[in-house]
Amino acid sequence: MIVPFASRPSPKLVFGAGALNDLPAYVREVGGLAVYLVSDRGIARTGYVDRARGLLKAAGIPVSCFTDARENPTETDAATCRDQALGNPFDCLVALGGGSSLDTARACNFLLSNGGAMRDYHGYGKAAKPMLPMIAIPTTAGTGSETQSYALISRDDTHEKMACGDPKARARIAILDPDLTATLPRSTAILSGLDALSHALESAVCTKRNAVSSIYSEAAFRHLAGAVSRIFAGQGTADDRGHMQLGAAFAGLAIENSMLGGAHASANPLTARHGVVHGHAVSHMLPHVMRYNSADAGAGAIYARYAELLRESGESSVPLIEWVSGIVKQCALPALDGSTMDLALLAEDATRQWTGKFNPRPLQAAEFLSLYRRAFDPHVSA
Ligand SMILES: [Fe+2]
Incomplete structure (x- = not known):
């Protein structure tokens, strides 16, 4: 017997060595005019953040960066990412890094678009307002966060890991560039x-x-x-x-x-x-x-x-x-x-x-x- 199901859509998947080079075109494809790029310090040290920033600037797309995403992000981490975003007008999020960077960017999107705290979104489908388009660029081959609609965020008080999901939190485009994992320890x-x-x-x-x-x-x-x-x-x-x-x-x-x-x-x-x-x-x-x-x-x-x-x-x-x-x-x-x-x-x-x-x-x-x-x-x- 075939089990009943309802499927969830995939982001547009772009795969290929050097696919990162087309980032500006994908930002435009999702309607972005200015970017907030979320990453972590380790990825910044590899030079990938500078490369992404350079590509966007060369294409005339203003970009501001947050490179303080941390392992196992907490509610405070998500709020910090949001607070830094507030001074910089943008209409597109780019998450570049491992699962923690992608989770932080997705959590930031919840807070910016819908307000409140991450615990308000624990579960699925609790964001009432539209969310910003996000492009996910994984630099590890692991969590699969780039194709999911959940942010895993730990509560500040109990450290409980909350899965905060919403169909609107899914990345619009996931850029899978295997060159980016060449430098993985x-x-x-x-x-x-x-x-x-x-x-x-x-x-x-x-x-x-x-x-x-x-x-x-x-x-x-x-x-x-x-x-x-x-x-x-x-x-x-x-x-x-x-x-x-x-x-x-x-x-x-x-x-x-x-x-x-x-x-x-x-x-x-x-x-x-x-x-x-x-x-x-x-x-x-x-x-x-x-x-x-x-x-x-x-x-x-x-x-x-x-x-x-x-x-x-x-x-x-x-x-x-x-x-x-x-x-x-x-x-x-x-x-x-x-x-x-x-x-x-x-x-x-x-x-x-x-x-x-x-x-x-x-x-x-x-x-x-x-x-x-x-x-x-x-x-x-x-
Ligand atoms: Fe896992």
Whole structure:
């Protein structure tokens, strides 16, 4: 039986090496006459901010820049970005950077266009007034924020991560230029790539999966699976970087049209309570969640089909979960010490994660605790 669904539209996707050079034309395409460019200090150091600013100025488009976007942006960060924008008239936002820069720009758009504080937009569709057009230019291949309509912003008081979404917050155009990821430090390429792979695999089996999201999940998996080994080994080609960017963007569209699952639900408390970087946390939990999910007939069949894709492409002939574990092990991320963690408390936190409600097998505190025990027992191999 075909599951009923309502699909969400994609931004216009522009893919190609050097696509950033056409930024002025895309600003004009969305009706922009002046730009507010949001990025972070790391990206500013690479010279990409100056390059984007130079392109816009040369085309006669005034541009003001905010380069203080921070990891895991908070309500205060969003307000700071808004406050700096107030002195500079503009009618188009350009977000250049990783997921945090894109989230900050999107959050700033909510505040500028609709007022209030970010907690007013927690959920979906709470912005009543029109929002400014935004162009997203990812410099990592990971979050897929460029194809989504949500800003992930932490509450100042409780540090709870709020997903603030609205159809109007979606970028009008996403520029996917694989040249921009050529300078990524290997550690960032690994952590963002593992996140993208987790997005493809979690959205593929979640209970909200449907005819549209499944197309994006599978396409994302194909692009990512063929490139991750070389990218993670620091031996990626320009073509591999392109596949990673497409994989991340398609995985973003898969989430936009469905949901995630237990790996993200169990990873988020590790980040919130122990500061484990998102890509590290989610990839640590993913093989254990997949093993748990494989008892579900639908999820098991999808895993088997993805394993077949690996076999057909000549990538691997081992079962999917084994391949995922191997990829995570290849990254040699620092070991996480579960003995210093209150696993029962983490399990309680995990039950409050919205995304866990869409895991193919139900997850309550007892199941999360069992997953954490497996993930942190040195005698259990993922
Ligand atoms: Fe993620």
